[in-house]
Amino acid sequence: MSDTALGARARRRRRILRRRLTPFNVVSAAVALFIAALAIYPLGTVLVRIFFTDGQLDLSGLRRTLDVPGLGTLIKNTLIVVVGSSAIALVIGGALAWVNERTDARMGLLSESLPLVPFLIPPIAGATAWVLLLSPGAGFVNYWLREVLGWFGIEQFDGPLNIYSFPGLLLVYTVYQVPYAFMLITAGLRNIDPALEEASRVSGAGLLRTLRRVTLPAVMPSIAGAVLLMAWSGFGLVSIPLVIGTGANIHVLSEQIVRVLADFPPDEGVAIGLSAIMIAFVAAAWLAQVLVVRRGRFATIAGKGQRATPIRLGAWRWPVRGLVLLYMGVTTVLPLFALVIVSLEGFWTPQIPWGDLSLDAYRDGVFNEPIARKALIDSLELGLVVATVGVLAAAIVSLFVVRTTPRLGRVVDGSIKFPATLSHIVLAVGFVLALGGEPFNLAGTILILMLAYLALYFPQTAVAADGAVGQVGRELPEASRVAGAGEARTFGRIYLPLMASGVAAGWALLFVRCVGDLTASSILAGPANPVVGWKILQVYNDGLFSEMAALCVLLVLISGTVVVTVLTFTRQRRRMPLISRRGAAPPA
Secondary structure (H helix, E strand, O other): OOHHHHHHHHHHHHHHHHHHOOHHHHHHHHHHHHHHHHHHHHHHHHHHHHHEEOOEEOOHHHHHHHOOOOHHHHHHHHHHHHHHHHHHHHHHHHHHHHHHHHEOOOOOHHHHHHHHHHHHOOHHHHHHHHHHHHOOOOOHHHHHHHHHHHHOOOOOOOOOOOOOOHHHHHHHHHHHHHHHHHHHHHHHHHHEOHHHHHHHHHOOOOHHHHHHHHHHHHOHHHHHHHHHHHHHHHHHOOHHHHHHHHHHOOOOHHHHHHHHHHOOOOOHHHHHHHHHHHHHHHHHHHHHHHHHHHHOOOOOEOOOOOOOOOEOOHHHHHHHHHHHHHHHHHHHHHHHHHHHHHHHHOOOOOOOOHHHOOOHHHHHHHHOOHHHHHHHHHHHHHHHHHHHHHHHHHHHHHHHHHHOOHHHHHHHHHHHOHHHHOOHHHHHHHHHHHHOOOOOOOOOOHHHHHHHHHHHHHHHHHHHHHHHHHOOOOHHHHHHHHOOOOHHHHHHHHHHHHOHHHHHHHHHHHHHHHHOOOOOHHHHOOOOOOOHHHHHHHHHHOOOHHHHHHHHHHHHHHHHHHHHHHHHHHHHHHHOOHHHHOOOOOOO
């Protein structure tokens, strides 16, 4: 090749490099690197500290972990509640998804949204509500059941149900796992070709045979993904075992990690060792999911707009709808009822004094109590700041991933979504080790909570931003650049307005998760940097049930208000003409 050709190639490469190294792309890459580092650095600290301390090989933490009393029971309990609740949730979530997507028992928006409502109730509030319902002595449901049994001459002073048991723990875990199964299996059912199922039924196969031979194999990747998500979630849950498992004397890994770090002095070596066990289990779940996807034979994908003909259930249609509504009522309405009533009673009693209900618990236990008031304000501020920063960062990074080279895009996308593959409790331990001491000394500050929330919940926000970026198209951004607008101006004037609906959904999700968090808060929060989740746990341990219920109700009201507002906003955005959304007057 001649020198002239080599020079031309070098000049072309420099032009391409200058085109890619725009200020906006540099900022985007820096944001992606920062988000990725928020997860990789704490996790790397945990992995290094398993074997090294101050640069020296040190296995004392692992040895102390192996000497933890009842370690085998701890692991067995963890596997029972995670595997058991995931299996039950898979059946319930799959059934709800199938009824909604494949039968005439679906109820439109009601059956699409109700299974997801538990996401709006933070786990600490949900676990507390189930204690109020099913506590052996004063639980509302137990009291009502004893009243009914009394009509038949059966006198009982306790129970008959007991939330402080393995079945009780499995119940609450399952309620919070069902939405994962429902979401992913619903997506799987929408993506497979419904003609395959219809052909099976036409050829004489019954409903169950079609389900077993066609539908289940086709949605197996979605099922595997749901199992993986439930494993990640289940191993990282802290509030449910702290509230219910403690009363039942059933201890699991996540709860034990919190207790080890709460002791004085905290035994970081044991916390790291227990985290390593949890990492191994999560990695095993991930490998199983990869094997299922690689080895399976799955159905083909349908074209756009293709929808299955609903299976007519005939006389079973309304009984099936009744079961769906009953499930929603038991898992959503009853817990909310218990929280509201106890917060208004002033004290927890199953015999509701309807004439004496008041707002005293809200006034005395929340607004006039300094720590509770500070916790509520701190949680709201953290939610607002983290959600706003997180959603803007997600929009910038998602756009960068779409516009950069495929190889670099995959690396960046995998890095920012990496925390979704980790147990949140492990990352929280990593933040304690990486940022709590020298040289950062962020322990007990709001900043460490802010960074932890951003690392833990950014992947979900990035998914919402990815969808929003994908729907913008190329014509308008290209027209903006041709007109002379820079990348930052194009992002602010074209991308952001058109991404508003998806970005708003990501903002709401991030806000709700931050405000109701207990996983990171149980380790990183304290009297100096209180948040609502941490305060609810403290009040619960002190036995102040009306104040605890009041905080939970406020948490649910805040979360629900934000989600409803966002849903209203997104619906209005969908109805607006496209030109109006871009800032110009709509056509006449």
